[in-house]
Amino acid sequence: MVLLSSAGGRLANGTFSRWLGYGLAELGAGVLPFAELVGPRSTTIAKAAVERGQTGPRGIDMDFVRQDGSIASGRVWIGGRAGADCIAVVIPRGDAMALPAVAEGQALEPPQRMSGGSDASFFSRSPLAMANVDGAGAVREANGSFARLFAGSDRMRAGTKLEQLVAERDVPAVESLVRETLSGQASGAPVDRLYAANLGPGGAGAAIYVVDTTAQRALEAQFAQSQKMQAIGQLAGGVAHDFNNVLTAILGYCDLLLANHRPSDPSFPDIMQIKQNANRAAGLVRQLLAFSRRQTLRPQVIQLTDVISDLSMLLRRLMGESISLQVEHGRELWPILVDVNQFEQVIVNLAVNARDAMPSGGVVTLRTLNVPAAACAAYGDASNLAPADYVLVEVGDTGTGMPPDILEKIFEPFFSTKDVGKGTGLGLSTVYGIVKQTGGSVLAASELGKGSLFRVFLPRHEGAIEETQARPAEPEAKVPDLTGQASVLLVEDEDAVRAFASRALSARGYRVVAAANGAEALEAMDQPGTSFDVVVSDVVMPEMDGPSLLRELRRRDPKLKIIFISGYAEEAFAKNLPEGERFAFLPKPFSLKQLVAAVKEATRP
Numbered sequence: 206m207v208l209l210s211s212a213g214g215r216l217a218n219g220t221f222s223r224w225l226g227y228g229l230a231e232l233g234a235g236v237l238p239f240a241e242l243v244g245p246r247s248t249t250i251a252k253a254a255v256e257r258g259q260t261g262p263r264g265i266d267m268d269f270v271r272q273d274g275s276i277a278s279g280r281v282w283i284g285g286r287a288g289a290d291c292i293a294v295v296i297p298r299g300d301a302m303a304l305p306a307v308a309e310g311q312a313l314e315p316p317q318r319m320s321g322g323s324d325a326s327f328f329s330r331s332p333l334a335m336a337n338v339d340g341a342g343a344v345r346e347a348n349g350s351f352a353r354l355f356a357g358s359d360r361m362r363a364g365t366k367l368e369q370l371v372a373e374r375d376v377p378a379v380e381s382l383v384r385e386t387l388s389g390q391a392s393g394a395p396v397d398r399l400y401a402a403n404l405g406p407g408g409a410g411a412a413i414y415v416v417d418t419t420a421q422r423a424l425e426a427q428f429a430q431s432q433k434m435q436a437i438g439q440l441a442g443g444v445a446h447d448f449n450n451v452l453t454a455i456l457g458y459c460d461l462l463l464a465n466h467r468p469s470d471p472s473f474p475d476i477m478q479i480k481q482n483a484n485r486a487a488g489l490v491r492q493l494l495a496f497s498r499r500q501t502l503r504p505q506v507i508q509l510t511d512v513i514s515d516l517s518m519l520l521r522r523l524m525g526e527s528i529s530l531q532v533e534h535g536r537e538l539w540p541i542l543v544d545v546n547q548f549e550q551v552i553v554n555l556a557v558n559a560r561d562a563m564p565s566g567g568v569v570t571l572r573t574l575n576v577p578a579a580a581c582a583a584y585g586d587a588s589n590l591a592p593a594d595y596v597l598v599e600v601g602d603t604g605t606g607m608p609p610d611i612l613e614k615i616f617e618p619f620f621s622t623k624d625v626g627k628g629t630g631l632g633l634s635t636v637y638g639i640v641k642q643t644g645g646s647v648l649a650a651s652e653l654g655k656g657s658l659f660r661v662f663l664p665r666h667e668g669a670i671e672e673t674q675a676r677p678a679e680p681e682a683k684v685p686d687l688t689g690q691a692s693v694l695l696v697e698d699e700d701a702v703r704a705f706a707s708r709a710l711s712a713r714g715y716r717v718v719a720a721a722n723g724a725e726a727l728e729a730m731d732q733p734g735t736s737f738d739v740v741v742s743d744v745v746m747p748e749m750d751g752p753s754l755l756r757e758l759r760r761r762d763p764k765l766k767i768i769f770i771s772g773y774a775e776e777a778f779a780k781n782l783p784e785g786e787r788f789a790f791l792p793k794p795f796s797l798k799q800l801v802a803a804v805k806e807a808t809r810p
């Protein structure tokens with residue numbers, strides 16, 4: 206339902222007057238200008254909008270004071286010349302028309318019977334799209350806003366049927382709305398945001414009002430999409446966490462078996478097979494964790510140009526013969542704070558996808574540049590790219606491109622159009638997770654048959670540039686001595702993991718007391734004459750989690766060493782620990798060797 210008023214207060218239609226509980230004469234005569242009907246919470250915003258003469262295409266929400274003092278809210282569009290004589294259009298909140306019932310036999314005020322002012326300017330200058338249709342539903346006349354709204358439609362001509370202008374699925378509803386409105390006195394129920402009002406007796410014609418909801422729709426779609434990604438992320442993270450416990454046990458028992466079999470033993474290669482497959486599963490779980498942004502990142506300040514130069518050798522090899530890789534480095538790129546290994550993963554995934562999209566060859570372009578906050582609007586709106594200084598990495602290809610219905614799903618885990626066995630559909634989900642966890646954004650654009658362009662925005666790092674750390678050297682090949690005699694308190698609620706870890710440590714000479722939860726751990730600690738050198742504890746446990754347990758343990762022994770083991774990232778729980786707390790961290794799934802090495806390291810004198 207649409208309400209009209211001139212902001213100067215010289216005009217008001219019957220619907221507007223009735224909405225606020227006034228007689229048409231009271232408002233129409235300009236006794237109460239528009240601005241004085243606005244509620245106290247909205248006066249500033251209303252005044253500014255009236256002075257500017259517009260509210261923009263989305264309108265603004267305002268309160269109004271009814272004659273009886275109660276508050277009515279609605280969305281308001283103001284249009285016209287700056288100053289007092291612009292036109293306001295109000296749509297009551299939620300479309301719930303709390304209009305006082307019209308007494309039987311009392312005619313509704315049709316728009317052309319507004320008191321005062323000229324109908325012509327009311328119509329032509331309205332920010333709301335308005336048109337008149339004749340008895341047959343053909344457009345007789347339309348105002349500027351209506352013409353603009355349907356400008357994309359080449360079907361817009363005088364005499365065009367209204368139904369020809371709307372989307373196919375809305376045609377039946379619009380047809381029946383117009384029919385109903387023309388045949389009756391009252392307005393029919395609106396179709397989406399298209400309203401119709403009867404213009405007079407005898408089915409002479411109807412007024413059509415349309416509110417442009419394009420921007421709102423886009424926003425809603427974006428919101429729904431980000432909600433969906435978050436929900437999938439939560440699910441993926443949960444699955445990954447449980448899977449890591451399972452994999453820790455499988456890998457652990459493989460290690461125990463392998464330790465008892467010689468390589469010449471016929472079972473040895475079979476056990477190796479199990480282990481390799483479990484490791485593959487662990488790789489998939491890592492990607493899921495990356496997507497749900499729960500992996501441990503080791504960010505460092507880097508110059509992107511260096512990293513990309515280093516990487517381009519590998520990329521060239523990945524691209525193969527028929528694809529050429531063009532690298533364009535931006536000048537004086539700002540430093541960024543990223544986990545280099547993960548960032549390389551991002552670029553490799555994007556490049557491999559680009560390659561796969563060009564089965565008969567083509568060009569992959571890798572381009573970097575600085576994007577200052579002021580330039581962000583050129584790439585996306587605030588909902589997908591918050592304005593800030595970014596370093597942008599573009600990966601473009603000249604491949605097959607994607608239709609919109611595929612483009613909207615590509616970041617979902619396990620979405621793949623590739624043949625079974627060719628793609629897992631985790632490449633872009635990993636990219637998405639890593640970039641989001643780094644505080645950036647990734648946007649994709651594509652045109653079918655032309656190619657695709659992926660843009661990765663990484664936040665500019667403000668602050669001193671530290672020396673780029675050298676990558677940690679690969680562990681030495683020589684077999685270290687991993688035995689020890691220290692006493693270990695092992696706290697883990699997952700039976701299989703606890704059993705494996707306990708056996709692995711005992712076999713290396715450690716004295717192990719195992720506990721299934723925090724309470725058991727404290728009980729073990731409180732046994733007279735007991736002391737432990739190191740605690741190996743799970744993080745997520747029912748009743749008492751790792752960090753809470755640590756607090757209790759510290760009270761008993763402030764010098765106790767602690768190793769947390771978890772299927773989640775370190776960041777996920779580190780914030781629950783007291784400031785400056787020192788601990789080691791072992792991500793699940795871990796191998797037997799990693800476990801004993803961590804304990805050895807922690808108990809090193």
Ligand SMILES: Nc1ncnc2c1ncn2[C@@H]1O[C@H](COP(=O)(O)OP(=O)(O)OP(=O)(O)O)[C@@H](O)[C@H]1O
Pocket residue numbers: 554558559562602604605606607611615616620621622623627628629630631632633634656657
């Ligand atoms: N550059 C591109 N051009 C055309 N389509 C693409 C491009 N990049 C991704 N896609 C589409 O997005 C889908 C998902 O990509 P994603 O990298 O997540 O998975 P995948 O490549 O199929 O498998 P994986 O990367 O796990 O091996 C692809 O299957 C493909 O349909």
Ligand SMILES: [Mg+2]
Pocket residue numbers: 554557558628631632633
């Ligand atoms: Mg891929």
